[in-house]
Amino acid sequence: MTAIYAYFIRYWRKLLIFICLVDVFIFLVIILLVPESPRWLHSIGRFDEAEAIIQKASKYKKEIPVEVYKELREEKVDDQTENSNASVKDLFHNKVMCLRTIVITTLGFIINCVYFGVSLSAIRLSSNDYLAVGLSAAVEIPACLLSRLAVDQWGRRPILGSAILMAGLSCIGIAFTSDWLIMVFGLTGKFAISSCYNIHFVFAAEIFPTPVRNVGIGLATMVGNCGAVLAPQLMYIGVVWEQLPYFIFGCFSGIGVLLILLLPETKGTNLPQSIQEGKTLGVKIASADLGETGSEAQCHDTPFDVMEME
Template sequence: MRDYDEVIAFLGEWGPFQRLIFFLLSASIIPNGFNGMSVVFLAGTPEHRCRVPAAANLSGAWRNHSIPLRLQDGRQVPHSCRRYRLALLTNFSALGLAPGRDVDLEQLEQESCLDGWEFSQDVYLSTIVTEWNLVCEEDWKAPLTTSLFFVGVLLGSFVSGQLSDRFGRKSILFATMAVQTGFSFLQVFSVSWEMFTVLFIIVGMGQISNYVVAFILGTEILGKSVRIIFSTLGVCTFFALGYMLLPLFAYFLREWRALLLALSAPGLLCAPLWWFIPESPRWLISQRRFREAEEIIQKAAKMNHIAAPAVIFDPVELQELTTLKQEKVFILDLFRTWNIATITIMSLLLWMLTSVGYFALSLSTPNLHGDAYLNTFLSALIEVPAYITAWLLLRALPRRYVIAGVLSVGGGVLLLIQLVPADYHMVSTGLALLGKFGVTSAFSMLYVFTAELYPTLARNTAVGVASTASRVGSVVAPYFVYLGAYNRILPYILMGSLTVLIGILTLFFPESFGMTLPETFEQMQKVKGFTSRKKKGDSKEKEENPKVLITAF
């Protein structure tokens, strides 16, 4: 059968039909930017200290000195989780003793925050941390909430890729968008941390899953010249747009329930897109549903004001395809030969470690010096030039070299942060944003690179499995941020080292630049960067399915 791109070449590359698909699929990604990073504000931890109840009958002096001081970033600050024992302070106050003069505070017995905490409202009016006191002995729950969200994304990525290969791109796209919006709305009514977290897992299952399906759907409908710009300046930039709007919403809605409600509402606007976004003709052809595929192509031609051929698919070709046994693809097929398994394993590592850097840098922005809302906006804004850079590089340069390059630059500047003096906050912030620039550029390229390596029948499964590996990285990422509470440099050393390491590994991938999208696993084995070698004495069967070895060049 002729190549699909050759069959539909008469449609053109950038007619009204392609523009409609481009912008509608891209717009459907905006809610992902909201939900994907909303935990930055929903689970924000404001400054806090132990509550000293009015019933303690302390004098003003003893009330002011009821919280011990601790050293943090070179300065003395009130302790967040300890206070002096109130029974002692009450006795000292009744006796008229003065703190520091008559009583040595350093020798006083301390106790935990038995009466709860007082939370600063300078940044947040309320978060799930202040609602359910997720601090001190319970502070592990906040990063766990984020990790469990990404566990949901992991599960969704694992399932949605296979479902869309079986039941179609369009139906799974809208199903996952409905899950994301509906359960995000239900979170508003959470009555406990446990309920919030369980619902958050389900939101995660629908979150990046529909991002992956939208990407695959656009990749298969749009032509080769538009495919790269869709994958970078399309879905990625619209994700960044939603991400940039997040701190704007959070700035004006500083109570977490109101913020979550506002972030859930835009998902309802995606429902009417069902009547405008078609199924992937490529997928329909792979399912032998040729009439439906032709109808979509005929409608596209009509929208582009182009006269379609009377016969789009040659009857002889269709007869050939219908007599062939339809191939069913499972995850194990991604490991069916030695060289396909090698590509898959390297892809999993690439996605996972890149994801660690991206999400750890994104989630740590409120912890940078300065305003949390501005830092988050800058972290989102830096993604736009990162995507533009990715698009420009992918247009003209080999995939593996540009991905390795931006990862090495991003990881390298993160390693430089340890050399910056503690007082040079702006320099550290700038280097962190530059590192985010490099990792983000690479992350956006991975979708294109992986989709170009795998055949149509397994493309969404492959991207879904790779995306699942990236979610393993995102599950780990919140704990990189958590390490920053103990050593502000350690997270950047770890992220920088891993990013440089995976950049080097990328050089050993096969190259897909300039290649036609493969339709079968056999075509995948002919991707640039591979050579076939047959041993003497091979059977006829082995000659038809030669073992493929990696050759890096």
């Protein structure tokens, strides 16, 4: 949409003001219409608010028996105090959580850096700047739709790894080709890295346990923004060798592929609702792969999971 805005609003100050006003409107709509996460409310003991949201949502899906809510209230969760006092320190308290936090945040840095690097090179796609930026933005629409369908079908880790590998190879292709091939590799790279951008948030949300999910995603976003800041500076290296920035983006993508191998697959598993479940997430997935059943393979079903399975 920015390309369309810029086509009609040519003065950059007015363009920025207009974009900010649109963002403020979207922010107000989200605040007013989107409810709080019932998982998070339940994890910190705010049962009344969680039940109200679930009951409202269940009207459109499956009615949840009252007995289920009573069982949740009477259930003694051993780590309730841990969940209530969870902070950013819990992301690094255990070796497993520490490794996954470092991997997720590093992936955020790499994906943001490559994403903005490819976006900044969009003007090489066409002699018309507005058309070039418009094509670069338009390819994100199928990327978002297809990536969501693909991760549900084949899993988070293989799709994310394939997408970031495709983005890296496209960057290398941009570096060593010219003419119309630049457009092909440029749009392919933007498609792939846009898919990574969306899958990364889904993957991170499924790996971080509920009490620290917002903190973990916030940390990954902050580190990722550092990659976004670095991308324009890397583009300046092109004065030394024009192809060097794209070669660097390709190398970053290769590192990202290797890092993804350190993360567990989360397709078909329940979200970890406590710090302990987050620590043992990989063990549970491994048990499920071996065909085991019960609590070792999956977390206990809750009203949240009942709603998701419908």
